[in-house]
Amino acid sequence: MNAEERRFEVLRAIVADYVSTQEPVGSKTIVDRHNLGVSSATVRNDMATLEEEGYITQPHTSAGRVPTDKGYRVFVDRLAELKPLSAAERRAIRGFLDGAIDLDDVLRRSVRLLAQLTRQVAVVQYPTLTRSTVRHLEVIALTPARLMLVLITDTGRVDQKIVDLGDVITEDGVARLRTVLNAAMVGERLPEASARIAELPEEAPNDLRDHLTRVVTVLIESLVEHPEERLVLGGTANLTRNAADFPDTLRQVMEALEEQVVVLKLLAAAREVAHVVVRIGGENEPAPMRSTSVVSMGYGRPGAVLGGMGVVGPTRMDYPGTMAAVRAVATYVGEILAGR
Known part of the structure; x- marks a missing residue:
């Protein structure tokens, strides 16, 4: 190996030993622990060069050296490939x-x-939900006047919301809500889905309008939040x-x-x-x-x-x-x- 490669091997030895022992590393330790095939004097010269170039430094109270940020950087950049997990x-x-x-x-x-x-x-x-699309909205009646909404996107389950309707709703009403909302939302990205359901109450039949307004208000809060934060x-x-x-x-x-x-x-x-x-x-x-x-x-x-x-x-x-x-x-x- 040439001098530059050998110096990198010395740096790598210092990084490995310092990470495992938390103790500054001296030339004798490197020669004893790492089979570099060179003398202690050569390792000392390489360490002097590495220190001069800012890759290692000497803590005040020790004869050994520790890597600098620059030393860690070159070590990380030279990792040709990551060892796979077992x-x-x-x-x-x-x-x-x-x-x-x-x-x-x-x-x-x-x-x-x-x-x-x-x-x-x-x-x-x-997940950054603005990039997600709606897969399905489940609407479940918890009581005759309370619904649970479960919004599922292509990135997994995102949110559950409870809606108090202030009035009872029939099973048929719940099914119609589910159909109307899914027709507007499924396959849409979340910002577009929010815009589409905002218009639904105006077009809804009279008997669904109040319920739909409450559901849509709660859903829009969920859609325009920024969960990526x-x-x-x-x-x-x-x-x-x-x-x-x-x-x-x-x-x-x-x-x-x-x-x-x-x-x-x-x-x-x-x-x-x-x-x-x-x-x-x-x-x-x-x-x-x-x-x-x-x-x-x-x-x-x-x-x-x-x-x-x-x-x-x-x-x-x-x-x-x-x-x-x-x-x-x-x-x-x-x-x-x-x-x-």
């Missing part, structure tokens, strides 16, 4: 997610799974487990994660299905998040990203393992939602 891991992910009963459950399970697999904070963004967060306790990685910023990171808009910005890079994005340290905004790394990916169908999901942790993280876990969970969530 067959057992893939079966476990599929089995856990396949048990979900609706969209909310899929997303809650995804977050729990990602947090467990990576031991970091996991976050999933609700809703997030599911899990595993925040993992941050405190890695408290040593955030000597001065743990509280600020925790506070920033509570701000939905901050997390949405972190996921904004995940605009493609099947492409994992890694933002390291100073590449993240706002300032408190510059001590973290974010590994994210879009989920959905090819050509249609429904939302983003990912993991937030310290810059000292197992990048190959975390990237593989995010990719696997995002892929399965996309498959589950596409199949519903």
Whole structure:
């Protein structure tokens, strides 16, 4: 191998050892643990060059070196391919997610799974519903004067709403409501569906008009909400487990994660299905998040990203393992939602 490739192998050894031990890495450790086939003096020279070029740095109190954001960046960029998860891991992910009963459950399970697999904070963004189409609206009479609406889109169950009619409705009336609403909505994208049902009360027969007005009012609220601004967060306790990685910023990171808009910005890079994005340290905004790394990916169908999901942790993280876990969970969530 040439000098540049050898230096990268030294950097890779430093990243691997520092991630696993949390201790700065010295040249003797690299020679002892990694079969690079070169002398300790050569490794020391390579480390001096890497430090000069900003890929590693020396903490004040130690003879060893630790990777910088720039060092992690080149390490991540040089990962030719992600190690696939084992067959057992893939079966476990599929089995856990396949048990979900609706969209909310899929997303809650995804977050729990990602947090467990990576031991970091996991976050999933609700699907961007403006790109979804209505598959079906179920109208169920809970009492003679109260209905439950279940709106189902091509991305899974989206919403349940209760409507108090203020007056009784017959079984035939419920069936007619269901027919009228589905005729206007099915196959339409949500913004168009909202516009179409807004006109229905004016055209409705007198005996249905009041009921339809109440149902449509509730439905439009559901259709024009922005669920993509809703997030599911899990595993925040993992941050405190890695408290040593955030000597001065743990509280600020925790506070920033509570701000939905901050997390949405972190996921904004995940605009493609099947492409994992890694933002390291100073590449993240706002300032408190510059001590973290974010590994994210879009989920959905090819050509249609429904939302983003990912993991937030310290810059000292197992990048190959975390990237593989995010990719696997995002892929399965996309498959589950596409199949519903």
